[in-house]
Amino acid sequence: MLVWHEALCAVYIREKLGEYKELARIEGSSLGCDEIVAARGTAEDLEGGGSHATLNDSVADKALEAVKTIAKDRTIEMSEGIACILGEEMQELERRQGDQRKSIDNSRETLQNLREMIYKLHGTCTEGQEHLGICWSWAQRQCIGISCRQLSIRVSRPMGLAGEQSYTDALRVISYSAHGIVGQFTNSKKLDQHSAESAVQARQATLSHVGQAHAELEPTCWKHTELRDNITAAEVQLAKRCHGAHIETLSQDITQVGSHYQLIHYDVQYLDMQMHRLQVVGHVEKELSLSMQELRARPASTQAVLMACAGTGRMAQKKRFWLHVPWGPDSFGCAMWTGCSLADVLKEAGVKDGATQVVFTGADKGVEGGKVQYFQRSLSLDDALLGHVMLVYEMNGQDLTPAHGAPLRLIVPGWYGMASVKWLTSIEVVTGKWWGHQMEAYSFRRTATDPEMVPLTRLPVRALMAPPGYPEFFSRARIVAPGSHRVVGRAWAGAVDIERVEFSSDAGKTWSTAQLAQKNGAFGWAQWEFDWQVSAEGTYVLSCRAFDVKGRSQDEPSDELFNWTGMGDTQPQLVYVKVDKSIESEGGIIDLTAEQRAARTELNDGQYGAALDQSLVEALYRSPGSQ
Template sequence: MGPWGKRSDMVVHEREPFNAEPPRAALAEQRITPVDAFYSRNHGPVPRIDPARWRLRVDGLVEHPLELGLGELRDRFEEVEAAATLQCAGNRRAGLAAVRAIPGEDPWGPCATGTARWTGARLRDVLAAAGLRPGAAHIAFSAPDVSALAEPPQPYGGSVPVGKALGAEVLLAWAMDGQPLPRAHGAPLRAVVPGWIGARSVKWLTAVTALSEPSDNYFQATSYHLLPAGTDPGRAAPGSGIPLGPIALNCDILRPDDGARLPAGPVRITGYAFAGEDRTVARVDVSLDRGRSWCQAALDEAENPWVWQHWRTTLELPPGETEITARAWDSTGALMPESPAQLWNPKGYANNAWARIRVTAR
């Protein structure tokens, strides 16, 4: 067993703060990701919180500010359970780093993503009890984990537009896969914002605040922005670039593994695809000849718009080295872009280029 109850074969990018993803095979053909294989993305040390003393503040542009313990939250609001996929904005960053170096950023592979069944209260129910005032346009989340990535160091935070916050899918979650949230995943309470980058599903929540403008927290105002290729991230002013929110259509190959040695002949190829926001994946294509020809893979139905879909196909693998390529289309007809070179950015966010692995057959 590895740190924080994770698998011993996790790919650990940093130990403090703990940032790790599972190997590809750990996610293959599993709609619900085991907790020990769920990726961990942190910006500072995991805080130590006494659940008995913990309180959630609901404040800002509200008529009736609230302060709730976990028991009060559970007793006062309807409990709901929903499956949702979380995905780091830096998922598949290694593919962009292969185009051009991305200094200071972890080289995430394709497994900084996972799906769980989350249990909690709808955020919109809590906001209704507080009574949003006119002018409330954004809902901010605050947490106690202090990150040295900000200058000066500050606690983590972020916000989403009120339209997203009032969606029935957005939860204040206290359980993951039927068990209390593990400490590493945000206990006692976290936000779950399906379809949006994982950075907005803030862990260890201490406050939910209604604002007229987006949060000025470093991780909302400065970080998690898509910057032009020539920008120095260290000198980018707050608000520069495009703030990241909804996840971009994406897919990757989970089995076989990149670099695998296999017998020539029929090979089963599997992976995941995820459309983001309220879209679903409509089709996944797989190629053994660098995109000159394609085979359509079998694709799982989406349980809801907020979860990934797994896909699979069996193709004839020729002797020698082969590049296996996969691409996805979403329910709007959009297709993943072909090349990571077209997507490179200095923070390495939102790589949704065609997935590629290389295998050797004998």
């Protein structure tokens, strides 16, 4: 558009200059051009050394004034003309913007109609499945199912973007999901029930093997400590490389790429998208070598998937395993992932009878547990053939970034994040039981070599809040003014639906039920909110906890909770809040020295000023990342 404006103005100026030249020739005398001609002749004489060697000053002054007058008049005329042209173009631009707004309104109405149609289609398909009595085990292997429930949710919340772009992305999501309707992704009620029951079984297996009741079986080992403020330099280094989510992003439905948690086991890989190929090998009828172009050409789907690290909450355990990332509750993220079906790729390769597991290998290589290795994980064949497991190449509508696994990664919805292998290079179908280092590392165990260790698999139930108010830079203590504050957060439970979320403003002594919305996807999360009324200044400890429809709940706060590698902790989040009206005034003075000193135990003994009560120290520093 800018180039067109420049062209119009250039043509206009050229035409006007031509007109001015002609006018100067015809009507020059009326504008003082006689003097200009005289001045010009005199100047020529001077230049040629003629007899008129002296230029009359008055004539020169008149000629100069005439030139100024002509320049001024012509400049005004030209500027008015150019302004007229630009004004017309602005009117045209406004008209086009109006048309675009109408188009957006029409798109919004179309999306609503599509959503209503999808709900009806979902009901029809559910009835059809019930009447036909489709065998579930056969259906999951043949990729028969329907993603209407997922699609309806995604259409109602299109990517969390604003304006026309959100509807463009929403239409793209619909396009992807249409492939799911004809059989690419199996997100039916039966799938949800299967995943939900598996999640419940995983939690039961965990609680029966580790936890407070089994804390006495901890071995004497230098890899554990009972302090929380003795973070080592190695842990700091891991924390800098493997960052948690920004806790305040819990106010948003979708986690932006830069705020999504990351765990980089070895090094970020930089793979050439044009050259990269995925190898599908092992116990299959036909081995495959698929380029990114071929993978992107396959039917695709976009899903909102909540991902959390298995080590979430490690710092909340007093008997802390310190040879891993010192996570608080902040290793989470809920993004929109786009990719094709793993089940379809396996089906194309043709899994042979006798296959039991599928092994996924990433390009990142390092040393762990004293062994040189590539990062590898496995799924049972049954889990790999569930239609919702994805081979992903986009995150939030954009190509994967290198740190998030570009150009291709695995996404296993409803599982802890370690299952979603980044920089995916190969898929191998195997017989028998495959058990690599990353399977053992991510297991609940009582000892380092526990023969009955329980693998971490599916996500537990959990709620977190975006801390209200404003933070103090060092301690992250939150400050709010007296009054009403809407506390917003998110809750998740993998494939299981959330029953309720509870909120406390007195460190869990009493609880109130929060308002709860629907999840943003079968494997996403749900928003909750609570209006907290506080009138008295002072210090408060906020907390939240969630319960799912299968009866699962979070861990009760305890210093005795233990498993050898500090995995899967779900103790409720604690948020330290100071109520002080000074926060309303820029330049207001709020003394948080006691909160700062409390970060080190030896400084909170009263020698350097008033000591912070231990329960408040726990709220502020028990699990870094809460604030």
